[in-house]
Amino acid sequence: MPTRLRKSAGGRSCGPRPPPLALRSVSCRASRSFSACAWAFQSESTWRRGSFEDSLMVGSGGLGTAGSERARRRSCRADRASRIIVGPMLYNRRPMTGAASQQDGAKSQLAARRPTNSVVRAAILVAVTPGAACTSLDFWSSSATPVEAAQFNRSAPAPQLGPQVRVPSAVFEEPVVETQEKISVEPDGTAFVEERSEEVTTMPDGERATIPLGPETASAELPPGRPWPVDALVGQINGKPIYADDFLKGMSDRLIQLGQMPDRPAARRELLKLVSQRFDDEVNNRLIISEAESSIPPEAREGLFAWLRQMQEQEIASRGGTYTEATASLQEQFDMTVEEFIERRRNEALAGDLIRKKIEPRAIVTWRDIERAYEKARESYAPGATITIGRITLITKDDAAKIEEVKAQFAAGRSFAEVAHDLGLANDGAWRSEKLGEKGIEGIEGLRPEVIERLKALDVGQVSEPFELGGGTWWVSVLAIDRPPARSLWEPGVQLRIRSELHNQRMMHEQIKYFEALRSRWISDDIDQMRLRLLDIAIQRYLQ
Template sequence: MGVPYPIESLVGQINGRPVYAEEFLFPLEDRILRIVAESPLPDAIRSVDALVVQRFREFVDSELIIAEAESKLDSQQQQGVLAWLKSVQEDTIADRGGTRDTASASIEEEFGVSFDEFMVQRRSIALASDLLRKRVQPRAIVSWRDIEQAYRRNYATFNPPPTLRIGRIRFSTKREVEKVEQAKALIAGGADFAAVCAAMEIPDDGAWLDLELPSDGIAGTTLTKAVKSRLEGLETGELSEPWVQTAFISWFAVTGIEKQPGRSIYDPSVQFGLEGELSNMRMVQEQDRYLSTLKDRWVSGDIDEMRRRLLTIARLRYFLK
């Protein structure tokens, strides 16, 4: 026999509306059951907890905004909302079969709610959107100075450094003696890096490393001192002095420097992109700040305690069978 759990457990009130665990968890049930069936127990518990916490926050935020929006309506505005809602009802019926019965059946099949519940949702969404537009959006304005600062912070993204391409020819001084002598002869005859690679059929034409070229040149790269000292001052394709190690001999060359086009702050796409990112970030910050001012006014009880109750009930219901 399974462990009993409270089906209609009251977890708190928001905007005078009781919040019941069953009502809250029901829309999430299919997803929760899938998580429980497909994941190991510890992972499933973490995933379900995260889902409940995320949806609870969204639910609380939505209720707070709707409560505040409704409280701001005077009688004239209420009449305007009713007139707008009547127009929405008429359009919805016209778009979904022409009668209220056909529209109701279509809405219930698509959204799982009644016609009246659907209209209430549309009203709530419209009121919430209007409130956020009036109270939050003006605080999320982005100035030219903000865009300049964001551009400077992301300068390297818009103006990436050149790419330094380095080639290497390397042979074993013990196993490839003939190749070492052949390479030395070609180099003595004036062959450059590409010519030696072609004559000796070096794989990938000797391609070795691609590095970002910093403002101070090769000296600022992460190459070893031995390689840096041999590359500095060389023209593209010019072979370095050999680097003789215990078992190998190597020659290096700069095979190319690829410069990527930068993007100016005066590029409209850069400005619009930065403005959009900053505006979205500010909207989130200002909305969170605004919502925090509404919690004391519209929430009866401790939100953290409500969240804990929901998590406890979800665990009892879906994990203790």
């Protein structure tokens, strides 16, 4: 099989020298007007492991085998015409004649009869004319196979990469803001529009994630001719103005629902109660925050700021670790931003510290106060016994057979509840439950003397003898007497409960007094006038 080698520019060799590790033997001889060089090299399986610069064409006839370690040598005989001999196969531009042809044929038959060995050796014989370069081959064997130069690279193959994940292109798209609107129309023609905005993005797994953008907003489309107060200055608290629009914005959803109620008087009462309570809370909060801020010494302000920064970092870390995720979580849970949430926590801390310093020391509860409170509520701590009375009544003239049957059942030892159940009486004959005072059964009001006399003679579970009363036959029974244990003042639980109730009452009383003092100090306008302005604006907006 022929081999295509790189042509030499003017040297005596027809191709590249085999790698040093593959070189086994070299023989050069000169004959007549040409010289020949033969290289014999081996590889693990095939001679294509060498690093050649150009592609080769290898035929089966160009490979020979040997049974010994010495490489097979072949000589090249040729005339002045350029030719290449690979193994026993001969390619020439003109036929060979004479002894040269016979000698090469004998060598070809000898190589074909050699046994195959595990180590493959190839002999490349090159014959050239002196001073002439190698010429290209014009003849190719039909069994020739093209071999690329990359197949002779001894370097390690490229590593096989593992499975690759392709991120969907939707992940890199900009988030889409979706807005939902809900329109409701009142009976008077006012159209209210509720609007909610969300940011929608696509996660790597293909799921859609939504982040609310701020709280829901509501707007009203008024019919022609209806007035709508835009805004108004209600008053000032500690020099800070209160505007109606800002005050009513936080409760606008609830006020819109009240405005849609068909019962207008009930809606008006609920609106007045809601706005008044919200106004009182706002005034008290602003007053106590202003007082708390003014009482902070300068050296403590830096510590307050550091505490607020630490609280903000902890809140963000507990709600996702990023500012965006924390904002979305707070918007969903409390309808506020991170700054608003930290501001509320700050105000709560300041208010709690002020109450602990200014109001709690005044809410004093003494032992004498606890004793008086116990005496007033003694019945709740030491309640009397409760008696449950049962009754069976049958008309004497009409139910004679039933009367005899009931007598027989009681004589047989059946209980009062079983007999009453067979008669179909409600609650198995249970009639009344009364508390037993100091007089016992005699102190029960509404019972006839005949019934009282028979009940006094009975124990729990016993049934009286039948007796006539008001045209009927009666049976009475004491079904149960409950005597809950009395709780003494000396029990720790009783004392703690009474003290807690008294402390809460004193705290409420002291808070009212303290807020009244703050109002007279910080508020220049009349509180009642400010409340009336707010109520008037709320009614005009949501009820008219």
